[in-house]
Amino acid sequence: MSIEVTGLNKKFGDFVALDDVNVTIPTGQLTALLGPSGGGKSTLLRIIAGLEKSDTGTVTIEGVDATDLPAQKRNVGFVFQHYAVFKHMTVAKNVAFGLEIRKRPKDEIEHRVQELLKLVHLSQFSHRLPSQLSGGQRQRMALARALAVEPSVLLLDEPFGALDAKVRKELRDWLRRLHDDVHVTTVFVTHDQEEALEVADEIVVINEGRVEQVGTPDQLYDEPANDFVMSFLGEVTHFGGVSLRPHDIELETSPKLAGSVEGTVHRLVRIGFEVRLTVLTVDGDEVAVVVTRAHARALQLREGSTVWLTPAAGATVVPRMAAAV
Amino acid sequence: MTSTEIAAVRPARTPRRSGPRSTLTRSSGLGLGIAMIWFSALVLIPLAAVVVTAVDGGWDVFWSTVTNGQTAAAIRLTVLTAVGVTAVNVVMGPLIAWVLVRDRFWGKSVLEVMIDIPFALPTVVAGLVLLSLYGQDSPLGVDVANTRMAVFLAFLFVTLPFVVRMVQPVLEELDRDVEEAAASLGASRFTTFRRIVLPSLAPAIAAGAALSFARGVSEYGSLVLLSGNLPFKTEVTSVRILSSIENDNVPAAAAVATVLLAISLAVIVLLDVIQRRVAARG
Numbered sequence: 001m002s003i004e005v006t007g008l009n010k011k012f013g014d015f016v017a018l019d020d021v022n023v024t025i026p027t028g029q030l031t032a033l034l035g036p037s038g039g040g041k042s043t044l045l046r047i048i049a050g051l052e053k054s055d056t057g058t059v060t061i062e063g064v065d066a067t068d069l070p071a072q073k074r075n076v077g078f079v080f081q082h083y084a085v086f087k088h089m090t091v092a093k094n095v096a097f098g099l100e101i102r103k104r105p106k107d108e109i110e111h112r113v114q115e116l117l118k119l120v121h122l123s124q125f126s127h128r129l130p131s132q133l134s135g136g137q138r139q140r141m142a143l144a145r146a147l148a149v150e151p152s153v154l155l156l157d158e159p160f161g162a163l164d165a166k167v168r169k170e171l172r173d174w175l176r177r178l179h180d181d182v183h184v185t186t187v188f189v190t191h192d193q194e195e196a197l198e199v200a201d202e203i204v205v206i207n208e209g210r211v212e213q214v215g216t217p218d219q220l221y222d223e224p225a226n227d228f229v230m231s232f233l234g235e236v237t238h239f240g241g242v243s244l245r246p247h248d249i250e251l252e253t254s255p256k257l258a259g260s261v262e263g264t265v266h267r268l269v270r271i272g273f274e275v276r277l278t279v280l281t282v283d284g285d286e287v288a289v290v291v292t293r294a295h296a297r298a299l300q301l302r303e304g305s306t307v308w309l310t311p312a313a314g315a316t317v318v319p320r321m322a323a324a325v
Numbered sequence: 326m327t328s329t330e331i332a333a334v335r336p337a338r339t340p341r342r343s344g345p346r347s348t349l350t351r352s353s354g355l356g357l358g359i360a361m362i363w364f365s366a367l368v369l370i371p372l373a374a375v376v377v378t379a380v381d382g383g384w385d386v387f388w389s390t391v392t393n394g395q396t397a398a399a400i401r402l403t404v405l406t407a408v409g410v411t412a413v414n415v416v417m418g419p420l421i422a423w424v425l426v427r428d429r430f431w432g433k434s435v436l437e438v439m440i441d442i443p444f445a446l447p448t449v450v451a452g453l454v455l456l457s458l459y460g461q462d463s464p465l466g467v468d469v470a471n472t473r474m475a476v477f478l479a480f481l482f483v484t485l486p487f488v489v490r491m492v493q494p495v496l497e498e499l500d501r502d503v504e505e506a507a508a509s510l511g512a513s514r515f516t517t518f519r520r521i522v523l524p525s526l527a528p529a530i531a532a533g534a535a536l537s538f539a540r541g542v543s544e545y546g547s548l549v550l551l552s553g554n555l556p557f558k559t560e561v562t563s564v565r566i567l568s569s570i571e572n573d574n575v576p577a578a579a580a581v582a583t584v585l586l587a588i589s590l591a592v593i594v595l596l597d598v599i600q601r602r603v604a605a606r607g
Contacts, residue, residue, distance in 0.1 A: 049509055050509070051505050051508070051509065070508075071505070071508040071509050072508055072509075072511050072512065072513060073511075074509070075511075076509060077509070078505070078506065078509040080502045080505070080506060082500070082502060084500060084502035084503045084505070084506040085503070086503065086506075086507075086520075086521055087503075087525075088524045088525065088604060088605065097507070097510055097512070097520075098510035098511055101510060101511045101512050101516065102511060142506075145506075145510070146509075146510075148510075149510055149511060
C-alpha cells in the first residue's frame with residue numbers, strides 16, 4: 001500500500017479539520033478525495049505532502065514513516081489549484097527546477113525536460129514564460145514539473161478548479177489517459193462528484209473531517225454507506241422513510257403495483273429528454289420523480305394528475321437520516 | 326531627390342519598426358505636456374542651472390574645486406558611507422519586512438508604526454535623539470560624537486524605512502503556493518529564497534536601495550549635531566555645500582552638487598542593472 005494514514009487529527013483553532021482519519025491509498029491507482037468545501041480533504045492532502053503538520057497521527061509513504069519528514073524529503077509531486085508557477089522562469093526552467101535541485105547532469109536534465117514537455121504537449125512552448133500560457137497549459141506545465149522528480153506519489157489539490165468547464169473536462173480525460181501511461185500513485189482532491197466518478201479508480205468521501213466511505217465509483221454510487229454519500233454523489237429524494245434516486249421511482253396513473261402510494265403532481269418541468277415532477281403523496285411526502293419524456297406523454301401527465309409511486313426493483317435505497325442534506 | 330519622390334518610393338505611412346508606437350491622443354498629449362512642464366520647472370531646469378553654474382568658470386576651476394583636499398574628503402566620506410549604509414539596508418530591510426509580513430507576534434502593529442518614525446521625524450530632531458543617545462553624555466556609554474561612526478549611524482537611522490517599505494507590499498502579494506511548490510520539489514528554504522523569492526523582491530529592493538542611497542547622500546539635519554562637521558574627518562558634502570555658499574562661493578557649491586548628481590545617476594543605473602540580473606535569474 002502506497003500511502004497509509006492512521007489516526008490523523010488536525011485542528012485550526014477551534015475548527016476541527018480532520019477527526020481521527022484513517023485511509024489507505026493503493027499503489028499505482030488514481031484515488032479521489034471527494035467532499036464538500038471545507039470538509040478537510042485539502043488539509044489531508046497537504047498533510048500527506050508535508051505542507052501542513054497534523055496534531056496527532058502518522059503518515060506512511062511507501063513503507064517509510066513520513067510523519068516527521070519535511071516536505072523536501074518526502075519525494076511527493078504536488079500540483080496546486082492556482083498552478084503555483086515560477087513566473088520568472090521559462091516553461092523548461094520550471095520543469096527542470098526539481099532536477100537542478102537534485103544536481104543531475106545538465107544533458108540528463110535537458111533530455112528529461114524535453115521528454116516531459118512532450119508528454120504534456122508543451123514542447124513548442126518550452127522557451128515561453130508562464131504568463132504567456134493559458135490556464136490549462138500552466139496546469140499541464142505544473143504537472144510536468146511535479147512528475148520531473150519521479151515522485152513516489154503525485155498529489156493534486158483541486159487541479160482543475162480554476163479552469164473553465166470545457167478545459168476542465170478536456171484535462172480530466174487527459175489526466176486519466178496520462179495516468180494509464182505513467183502509473184504513478186495519484187491522489188487528487190475534488191468537490192465535483194462527476195469528476196471523481198469519471199476519473200478515479202477509487203474514491204474516498206470526506207465530510208466534516210471524517211471519512212464517510214471508501215470504494216470504487218460503482219460501489220459508492222450503488223451501495224452508498226449513508227445518506228450523505230448518497231446525496232453527494234447524485235440527486236436524492238425522500239419517499240416512505242428512505243432516500244433514493246428520483247429516477248428509481250416507478251410512476252403509474254393507476255395502483256398497479258403492490259405497495260404503491262397515491263399522490264398528486266404538484267409541479268412538472270421538462271428539461272430536454274427528461275421530465276421532472278414534484279409529487280405530493282397522501283402520506284405527506286414531497287417526492288421528486290424523474291421520468292422520460294415518452295413515458296410522461298404516454299401517461300398524459302400534467303400538474304394536478306393523480307399518480308401512484310413505487311420504489312423501483314433494485315433501486316439504491318438508504319434509510320433516511322434525521323439531518324439529511 | 327525631392328521629398329515627394331522619396332514618399333513615392335517608400336510609403337509614408339508604414340509604421341516604423343524601432344521603438345514603441347506613440348499612443349498619444351489629444352487629451353493624453355495635453356497630459357504629457359503638463360507633466361513635462363511640471364517636471365522641467367521642478368527638476369530639469371534647476372538641475373541644468375546647477376550644472377551650468379558649476380562649469381561657468383571653466384573646466385579647470387571645476388576640477389580644482391572638486392579635487393580640493395577638503396572637498397574631495399567630504400565627497401569620499403559621503404558616498405562611501407551612503408554605499409555602506411545602503412548595503413546594510415539591502416540585507417536588513419528585507420529581513421525586517423519578512424518579520425513584519427510573515428510572523429505574528431505581540432506588538433507587531435506598534436513595530437509597524439515605529440518603522441516610519443525615522444522617516445516622519447524632522448531630521449534635526451533625529452539628530453538630537455542620536456546626540457542624546459550616542460553623544461558625550463550617552464546613557465548607554467556609547468560615545469561616537471565627532472567620529473565617522475556618527476555619520477554612519479545618522480545615515481542608518483534616516484534610511485531605515487526605505488527598503489522595508491518597498492519590499493513589504495511585494496512580499497505580502499507573494500504567493501505562498503509557489504514556495505510550497507519549491508519545497509515539495511526538494512528545495513531547501515535557502516534555495517527557495519534565493520531562486521524563487523529573491524527574484525520577485527529584487528525590483529523592490531533596488532528601488533528601496535536607490536532611495537536609501539539618495540537620502541544618505543543628501544542627509545544634513547540628523548548628522549550635523551553628532552558628527553561635529555570636522556574637515557577631512559566627519560564633514561559631509563551637504564555641510565560642505567552650505568559652507569561654500571556661506572562663503573559666497575556659489576560655483577564651488579554647484580561643482581560639488583554636480584558631482585553628487587553624477588554619482589547618484591550612476592548608482593540608480595547600476596541598481597537597475599543589478600535588479601534586472603537578479604530578477605531574470607532562476
